Amino acid sequence: MNWNYLKHEFLITARSRRSIPFVFFVAFLLFSFCLILWPYANTKEGFNKKETVEHLAYLDEQMDLRESIGNTGLVFNMQRIKTFLQVGNPVYAKLSYEHDLYSAMLESFDDRNFERMLQLRTFYLQSNPNEYLEDRFLFQTAPFPIKDREHAYQQTMMKYEDYLSKDHPITFGLMYEKTGLQSLQNFLQNYGMYMLLFCVIYFSSDILSRDRKHQSVLQGLPLSWYRQLNLKSLSVFLYSAAFILVFTVVGMLIMTIQFGFGHFDLNVPIMIGQQTMSPEDYSVMSLAAYLGKTLVVLPLLVILFVRLNVVLGLLFKNEWVVLFIGSLILFSERLYFTRSTRELFGKDVSLFPQTYFDFGKIIDGEKNFLLNTETIYYAKGIIVLLITYLIIEVILFIVSLFMNKRRFYLAK
Template structure:
């Protein structure tokens, strides 16, 4: 009976008129992301052939100007010439150096020689950190742009050094993080878990309310009320996990076809402390470790929201109210989150479960970086989420005793 009821609930969710259009919509979004948005996304490291050509043309014109006036040596700053008359700026030589470097990068990109391209880009960034640190368009709307630019620079250099030190062939997909595994990692780092959890909330928001249309049949089932709630939860959990697994597999497969699968031994930069804001504060974990730790927390988050929806369904008996409240809880951190928020109601932010919903930012220390704290750790996250789950279980047990099967189905 338990198995049959579990399969029955699973199939009802899968065949629901409410579920099928939503799955189709998410599938369309997935294909748009994998085929259009991410492959053509412009980042700081994206190579812009047009801008590079314009820069080379500008350098050519500058060199012609210096040659025409016969000034290819040192250029002195008039404001400081009386004090530091012996110091000059070798503008012509610097322009020649930059011209040859950017021309080589452009040719490497055209020839699809990405190993040479990566070596040249890494060499350029090592000697020109201001490419990040003084880019006024980078993080210009962030409250701490200088800190964020330095953070991005360190992460970029760590990734590039890792690519060059590994024996893997350097491809376009690897260099610009578009392989299957790198895309999954970026998805989990950038609010991807929020999207997956919203799907879970949607699938499980009506697993009780839909039964009120069949009161006569369901009230006579030879299954206790609490066991019935548990079986419904299990079916929603299994369907949600199957859907999430399908999304991940299909997304990685699409990106693999285009750019390759990637490598599990690639290093993912993580911030381990907040002391000096130098490379000493950083470390690395493997791609396999990052994905494993992040995805390991996902089933806990899924069952947490499924059980929460059961509680809300018992209390409100309406799927749309349940969907709204659960979504509000899921995104509640966005209502108060600022880069300086480290306490909520006088308590440390690390004690609240909503801090850990976006678990991709916990594993790599990004949440600690954003809040300039060290209290938000992986172990704390698992502990807080487990405690939250246990609290929800206790509440569900109590509510199920108060709102029994007869009271739930006969309530108008």
């Protein structure tokens, strides 16, 4: 009976008129992201051939101008008061050096020689950190732009040095983080968990309310009310897990076909401190470890929201109310989140479960960086989520006793 009921609930969810259009909509978003948005995403490290050509033309004009007036030596641009000390600036030599470097990068891009291009870019950034630190367009709306630029610079350098130290062939996909594994990493780091959990909330929002249309059939089932709730939860958990698995595999397959699968041993920069914003505040972990630690927490988050929706379904008996409240809880952190929010109701934010819903930012220390704190970490997140799950289970048991089967079906 248990197996038949579980199978029955699973098929109802899979064939639901609410689920099927939603699955097609998510599939449309997935293909749009993998085929249009992410492959052509413009980032700081993206190579723009048109802008490079225009910059080379500008450098040519400046060099020709200095050659025409014979000003190719040192330019003395500073004089100390009451001294004869002068500092010369080799402007022409710098223009010539930059022209050669950008010409070599353009040639490497045209030849698809990304290993040479990565070496040139890494060499340039090592001696020119101001490419990030003084880019006024980078993080210009952020509350701490200088800190964010330093953070981005350190992460970029660590990634590039790791690529060059490995024996893997340097491809376009690897250099610009578009391989299957790197795309999954970026998805989990950039609010991908929110999207997956919203899908779970949507699938589980009507698992109770839909039964009220078939009261005469379901009231006679030889199963206890609490067991029915457990089987319903298990069915939507399995459906959500299957959906997430297919979603992930299809997305990675699309990106792999375009840019390659990637490598599990690539290093992911993680922040271990915020004292100096120097390399000493950073460490690394393998991409395999990052994905493993993130994905292993996903089932806990899925069952947490499934059971929460069962509680809400018992209390409100309407799938749209359940969907609204569940979504509000999921995105509740966004209602009060600022870069300086480190307490909520006088308690550290690390004690609240909503801090860990976007778990992809926990493992690499990004949430600590954004909140300017060091109290949020992996083990603590698992403990907080487990405690939250246990609290929800206790609440569900109590509510199921109060809102029994008869009262639930007959309530208006």
